[in-house]
């Protein structure tokens with residue numbers, strides 16, 4: 279068998295520890311698949327004395343990640359530290375030093391992916407990142423390779439395990455938000471700073487990566503409209519249940535094609551992350567715990583669905599090792615895998631123009647004419663009402679309105695008008711609704 283392939287692992291937390299464990303546990307299989315044994319050349323961490331889920335020989339542990347990457351004999355660097363710096367400098371240094379790179383770092387890819395892709399091109403090395411989106415689910419390779427001959431028009435999914443876990447616990451076990459978040463952290467699903475999960479930053483980064491690959495565009499996290507789940511209340515969860523729905527944090531990326539003069543077609547992208555109510559009959563409603571699911575719609579293939587564990591050390595390490603085998607094979611053969619495709623410049627559609635349905639809960643005075651006045655406010659902004667439910671209390675009432683499709687701008691104007699009406703005490707909840715109109 280050939281000379282060993284030297285692998286440096288940067289980070290030994292939830293994901294890194296499982297990468298190290300699997301490198302050992304699967305050593306023979308990996309060697310057979312790659313055609314060379316894999317040698318763990320070093321593991322970079324922040325604290326040498328921290329407890330680890332895996333035993334790492336002291337001589338392999340280092341706090342000098344840059345020194346490890348620049349040693350000159352490393353073939354593949356696995357970056358599972360996370361965050362922007364020092365991860366970016368380490369990846370760039372790895373490529374400059376002739377190593378291929380596997381990373382799970384969606385935050386960095388969504389912020390500054392092109393810098394990394396260009397560095398990989400310049401170095402003639404691979405940069406693979408399947409683990410960056412939806413944990414163990416193979417979704418980036420299908421978008422980049424299997425669907426390269428088709429035209430993807432929409433990607434819709436649950437891409438954050440932590441928030442799905444929290445919303446699922448709120449829905450099924452009546453758990454409080456904080457309690458469910460603590461559980462998700464203990465299970466290794468959450469980011470180092472869980473605000474990234476809760477406020478939708480993590481899902482937005484993944485949405486940007488998905489949209490970039492699906493639409494062969496450069497979409498960054500800054501292009502993604504983002505709302506997290508911190509404002510979702512137990513009341514919203516109850517209200518969804520009463521409607522036969524459930525609340526999920528969705529990532530949605532759409533390609534909008536408009537026909538201009540002379541048959542010229544303009545394409546723009548609309549990418550957003552926000553909580554939405556979906557009917558329990560919708561396939562995404564049955565995605566429980568930290569599982570993820572992604573629907574892809576394309577012109578020729580139609581609808582495809584990808585489903586599996588979206589977070590956690592071992593599932594994510596599975597995706598990392600899949601990439602490791604690919605880049606290791608390429609590295610040995612002196613070739614590169616499929617790089618990023620040529621990018622088209624596409625306009626980003628502002629959120630105000632995104633179209634969806636809405637669930638609006640309005641506290642109103644319980645008097646004659648209220649329903650008509652509220653309906654007029656909706657109609658005045660071009661928002662047509664699909665259903666209204668009225669729940670009476672002593673001297674006030676709650677109206678729950680579900681609209682037909684309208685733009686975010688139309689809905690925002692409606693809510694502003696409602697808030698200014700004397701009969702309206704408060705607009706207590708505004709939630710988008712996804713799924714077929716019934």
Ligand SMILES: NC(=O)C1=CN([C@@H]2O[C@H](COP(=O)(O)OP(=O)(O)OC[C@H]3O[C@@H](n4cnc5c(N)ncnc54)[C@H](OP(=O)(O)O)[C@@H]3O)[C@@H](O)[C@H]2O)C=CC1
Pocket residue numbers: 288289290291292293294322323324325326328341343357358359360361364382383384385409410413466467468469470588589590591594
């Ligand atoms: N957890 C998950 O389910 C998933 C995570 N990811 C991504 O994988 C990456 C890693 O996540 P995760 O394992 O959860 O993160 P953790 O916080 O569990 O682990 C991070 C590791 O990086 C080490 N580290 C931090 N700073 C440095 C530094 N300056 N130099 C060297 N080592 C450093 C830490 O060292 P020490 O242990 O000494 O503190 C720790 O071992 C992130 O990009 C994340 O977004 C992707 C998919 C799923």
Ligand SMILES: N[C@@H](CC=O)C(=O)O
Pocket residue numbers: 410412413437438439440441467468469475480588589590
């Ligand atoms: N924190 C992330 C980890 C995987 O990407 C999540 O919860 O999905």
